[in-house]
Amino acid sequence: MLGVVLLAACDVPSSDSRSSPSIPNQKSVIQVINETLRNPAATTLHLDGPRVTDQDLLLLTDNRQITSILIENSDITDKGLSPLSSMPNLIQLRIRSPLTDLAITSIINMKSLQFLNLPQADFTDEGIQSLSDHPNIQLLRIGGRRLSNKSLEFIATMSSLSFLHLINVPIDDQGLAAFYGTQNLQSLYLDDTDVTDAGLVKLLERLPNLHLHINQNHIDRDPNKHTH
DSSP: OOOOOEEEEEOOGGGGOOOOOOOOOOHHHHHHHHHHHOOOOOOOOEEEEEEEEHHHHHHGGOOOOOEEEEEEBOOOOOOGGGGGGOOOTTOEEEEEEOOOOOHHHHHTTOOOOEEETTTOOOOOOOHHHTTTTOOOOOEEEEEETTTHHHHHHTTTOOOOOOEEEEEEEEOOHHHHHGTTTTTTTOOEEEESSOOHHHHHHHHHHOOOTOOETTTEETTTTTTTTTOO
């Protein structure tokens, strides 16, 4: 049996990086949002200071300027995402908040969304089934102890998905079988799952070009380990 050997950790993609600690006397969330919107060249809204609330996001209702929203500290609830679904050009969304299945309706209505990063999400398999109807998501990064192998069956049907990162999700080798026939998956990151060495070997036998990370370490058989 050909084993899987873990090598040194690769750099975490910049879209997943944590920002520097906030400093005293920083601007309020509303100030940062308003200053960003007053700059006609600004397309990214990065909020890494005080905790963002649902009320703050109301300022973005129907906004056509912003294409990327990155929120590091959040008290945002499921209902709080509703204003973002009115943004026709939103491509990237990262929020660190324990959003549940109730948030998925708003996410589905973000028609232009391609990159979804919710590392603290609390979705269920049923929620992932609904999320899998989104036609344009290319990168999905989610956490969730309430997910199971069933979620992978739904994720595998997402025709645009190329990059998947699962964090603290209790899947195992049986769940990986859902990806055996996928055509578009290029990169798979698995952190704190129940997948074994044998399961990874079987997956790579069927997807030999897959870029695979386990707990932020790439493996010796990864054909793309030096390309990022």
